[in-house]
Each structure stands twice: as structure tokens, then as C-alpha cells.
Amino acid sequence: MGELMEVIRGRRSIRRFEQEEVPQQALDAILEAVQWAPSWANTQCWEIIVVRDQAAKEKLQATLPKTNPASKAIVQAPIVLVVCGKLKSSGYYKGQVTTKHGDWFMFDLGIATQNICLAAYDQGLGTVIVGLFDHDKAKEILGLPDGYEVVAMVPVGYPAKDSPAPRRREISEFVHYEEF
């Protein structure tokens, strides 16, 4: 249990990577962490695309605004995991939304993505979640069928540089007891 908190606290967004390859066993552990993520009614709406090809990574990099601090990470990291989701599944029952929040795919993919980052960190690997890019362009590059969307890209590799932990809000600033 103590180790889990160390992993949660120790994980940082990594934006500079070594060239060293990611061992298959480490990638397998990361993908297993996705497999065991919780999801709405166990719908498991995730699809993960493993991108290793340098030319493909360059195409994906071009979907990011140049100002995105993770731009270099997309081409530097040996692997980019692209987190995609099936629409109209999470949060739905018999084709109808069940809550005011509609499709819960972003929620489920968020959990799966955190599992990727924690499992990678546990394997000595660094990650950064990349959400700011042209999702339609990425969808086209990766050949997603209708009914699926690209949500995030996660470069994975050995960290070349540690980054300091950005400040967090105090627990007392966001916890409310009994009422807001």
C-alpha cells in the first residue's frame, strides 16, 4: 500500500526521453494496466494504438500546436500510445444515455490513461499525457473507423530529464465535509 502512494506521488510528466527502447515486457505491463482499469458497467470502451514508426510519430507531432510543451516528446519517445475510445457505449443503456453527463468515454479513458502513466512509472519509464492537438487530423492519420475518437497521446520512454513537481492545492482547499 505504501508503495502505491510513492508511485502516485512520484509520477511526473516527462517531456524529454532517452533513445533506449522500451522492453516488450514493460509495454505488456502497461497494457495490462489498461486492461484492468474500471469502466462504466465494465464497457471497456478503450482502444490503444501503439505507434513506434518514426514517420508516423512525425505526422502525429504535426497535429500539435508548436507551442505545446510536449511537441518534442512525440518524436523523441520510442513509443507513443494513442488512447482512443468507442462512442455511445460508456454511460449508455440500450442505446440511450443514462445520466445528464451523456457519454462517459472521456471519464473511462482518463482512468485508463492514469493507469498507463502509473504502470509506466512503476517500470522506470516516463510519460506525459497529451491532450492539446488536432484530434480530427490524428484520427485520419491513424485510420479510426466511425464511432471512435482519438482522445490522448502518451509518449512512453526512459526519462532524459526529471521535472520538478508542480504545486498542488492543499487538501483543505478542495475537500468539503458534508456539504460544498
Ligand SMILES: Cc1cc2nc3c(=O)[nH]c(=O)nc-3n(C[C@H](O)[C@H](O)[C@H](O)COP(=O)(O)O)c2cc1C
Ligand atoms: C487531460 C490532460 C491533458 C494534458 N495535455 C497536455 C499537453 O497537451 N501537453 C503537455 O505538455 N502536458 C499536458 N498534460 C500534462 C499536465 O500539464 C501535467 O499533468 C500537470 O502540469 C501536472 O504535472 P505532473 O503530471 O508532472 O504532476 C496534460 C494532462 C492531462 C491530465
